[in-house]
Amino acid sequence: MNTVNNIITEIESRSQRNARRFAWTLIASVSGALGVLKLFVYVLPLKYPEYTHEKILSLTFQFSVFLSAAVSWLIWRFYRRVSKSYVNSTVKQIVMEEALRNKEQLVRQITENIDEVFWMTSVEKNRMEYVSSAYEKIWGRPCHELYQDPTSWADAIHPEDRDRVLKAAVEKQVRGDYDEVYRINRPDGFIRWIRDRAYPIKNSKGEVTQVTGIARDITRQVNTDYQLKLWMKALETSATGKIITDIAGKILWVNPALCSMTGYEEEELIGKSVKILKSGQHDKFFYSQMWQTVLSGRVWRGEIINRRKDGRLYPEEMTITPVRAEDREITHFIAVKQDISGRKKDEAEKHDLLLKLFQTEKMASVGQLTSGVAHELNNPLTAVVGLVDLLLEDAKDPEVKADLKTIKEQSVRCSKIVLSLLQFARQHKPQKMPVDVNDILEKSFSLVSYTAKTSSISLHKELDPGLPHIVADPNQLQQVFLNLITNASHAVQESPSPDLTLKTEKVGDKVLIHVSDNGVGIPPESLRKIFDPFYTTKEPGKGTGLGLSICHSIVQEHSGDIQVRSEPGKGTTFTVELPIQKS
Numbered sequence: 001m002n003t004v005n006n007i008i009t010e011i012e013s014r015s016q017r018n019a020r021r022f023a024w025t026l027i028a029s030v031s032g033a034l035g036v037l038k039l040f041v042y043v044l045p046l047k048y049p050e051y052t053h054e055k056i057l058s059l060t061f062q063f064s065v066f067l068s069a070a071v072s073w074l075i076w077r078f079y080r081r082v083s084k085s086y087v088n089s090t091v092k093q094i095v096m097e098e099a100l101r102n103k104e105q106l107v108r109q110i111t112e113n114i115d116e117v118f119w120m121t122s123v124e125k126n127r128m129e130y131v132s133s134a135y136e137k138i139w140g141r142p143c144h145e146l147y148q149d150p151t152s153w154a155d156a157i158h159p160e161d162r163d164r165v166l167k168a169a170v171e172k173q174v175r176g177d178y179d180e181v182y183r184i185n186r187p188d189g190f191i192r193w194i195r196d197r198a199y200p201i202k203n204s205k206g207e208v209t210q211v212t213g214i215a216r217d218i219t220r221q222v223n224t225d226y227q228l229k230l231w232m233k234a235l236e237t238s239a240t241g242k243i244i245t246d247i248a249g250k251i252l253w254v255n256p257a258l259c260s261m262t263g264y265e266e267e268e269l270i271g272k273s274v275k276i277l278k279s280g281q282h283d284k285f286f287y288s289q290m291w292q293t294v295l296s297g298r299v300w301r302g303e304i305i306n307r308r309k310d311g312r313l314y315p316e317e318m319t320i321t322p323v324r325a326e327d328r329e330i331t332h333f334i335a336v337k338q339d340i341s342g343r344k345k346d347e348a349e350k351h352d353l354l355l356k357l358f359q360t361e362k363m364a365s366v367g368q369l370t371s372g373v374a375h376e377l378n379n380p381l382t383a384v385v386g387l388v389d390l391l392l393e394d395a396k397d398p399e400v401k402a403d404l405k406t407i408k409e410q411s412v413r414c415s416k417i418v419l420s421l422l423q424f425a426r427q428h429k430p431q432k433m434p435v436d437v438n439d440i441l442e443k444s445f446s447l448v449s450y451t452a453k454t455s456s457i458s459l460h461k462e463l464d465p466g467l468p469h470i471v472a473d474p475n476q477l478q479q480v481f482l483n484l485i486t487n488a489s490h491a492v493q494e495s496p497s498p499d500l501t502l503k504t505e506k507v508g509d510k511v512l513i514h515v516s517d518n519g520v521g522i523p524p525e526s527l528r529k530i531f532d533p534f535y536t537t538k539e540p541g542k543g544t545g546l547g548l549s550i551c552h553s554i555v556q557e558h559s560g561d562i563q564v565r566s567e568p569g570k571g572t573t574f575t576v577e578l579p580i581q582k583s
Contacts, residue, residue: 117215121150123174123208138194138217140186158183158191165196173198174208181218193222241316241337247295247330249274261316261339263309274335279307294320294333303340314341385411432558435474437511437578438463438504444481445502452489455498462503470511471581472558480551480562484515484574487548491519491572509580510560516573522566530564 117139118132128150131143135153145152157165161182172178178198183191198213241258245251251269259266262277269276282304293300300320305313316337323332388408395401441463445452452459485500492498495518503514522530531552555562559579566572 120210120212122210140188156184158185173211174200176200192217193219243335245274245333277306279305279313281305294322297322314339315344316340381411381415431473432471434469435472436469438467440474440477441481441502444478445485448485448489457492457498457500460501464504467504467506468580470578476554480554483551488515488517492517495519511578511580513576514573518571521568521570522572523568
């Protein structure tokens, strides 16, 4: 700007000097012309005496001064106007040229400092007019190669992309729709991704004279896009359910595994609250703790019960991870869900198996113990009973006879207990054969039918006539059924309307036998011990606690299972499951 001001000042000073010189030249010329006029003035009085010499000379001098001043002023005004116009036009031209040079310098500075390659070619002369220094940084090649050979940039294009890019450059650059993405091979061996765009420049006639363009290195963006696609593919194909929500819990994205897990379609979940999966099995405190954890930026892990679209509940293992923006503010949540129904089932089955194994080992240990004890007690008890019989034959005193009968009754009871112990501890395998479960059940009930009638017990039989035969030891099954029916008969003794139900059915590859009563029921704390040896809920003297243990052992010997359901005051149901096998 200082240079422009100096040029303007110099032009104005030079114009003023030229104007003064021109004015003095005109004044001198006018003065000379007036001097010649004076000569005529001296001659004129001689011819015309009425004009005196002094008078004419005075008029002539006044006229010459006035004429000189007037002409000089007019010339001065004219020159000043011409000079000012010249100065203005010159200054404008200088300012425009200076502004153009500044703009060119600014554009050059910008193009030299940006990361993109700025280039310009001449269509008419087919030459590179300008390329920014970023070309050397991205292509790894010197700029002067382009000035020498404008097509040398294409030598670096990856062979798989070269034909497509060169064809597009020829056809599209002059049309203005050239926008290509391609790879280049740098001299150092690295491959870079380039996005190249071009824009035609037209003259006043509408003819394309130049093409300018910008080439940008998008390698990082391409790699990022590839990673994002890879991650999204991994998320979509993952076997575990994944769900992305905003901070309010609105579902933004789900993967197919989540849809398969819940039974919902993707469009049924997107935009909905995660409450759509809520099962109602957890209290408000549970969900409050969960939200407090994730909103504080921590990861929540735990098990939760959710509800499928069809209403079925299922357990899942879930991890919720907060997602933060660049300013560290939480914006989203990612939940990873895994249906653990199968695992829970396996754990339950494993737990049941361990209980059965424990029960079997315990029964084996008790069996060994009771077998030894039974054998040791059996001989003395036999002797006691025999001696009591001898004493009863000789006894005359009624009181003595009564006491001896009591001793015999209790000895016989002890013998029965010993017999039960021997049966419980017996290790021989059952003698299996094809049997009709309904027939064994009928025979077992007939043995206690008299007691049932005298106790006014109502009997209901729901025996499946098409029940298939099973392979089992009929004597042992009868022992099991008789024990269960007897226990049921005892349980309904205090019921106002005693009722006993026998039911058989085929379920899958098993035969189920149900023995139900409406008696007093079994307390919950006793259900876990009901099959333990010597455990009984009966009053002292009315049970040994070995009946159900023996039943359990017999059923296990037949590869079956025995279960019990009971509710105090509402009755009990024992269910025996026996497999259907070929003989």
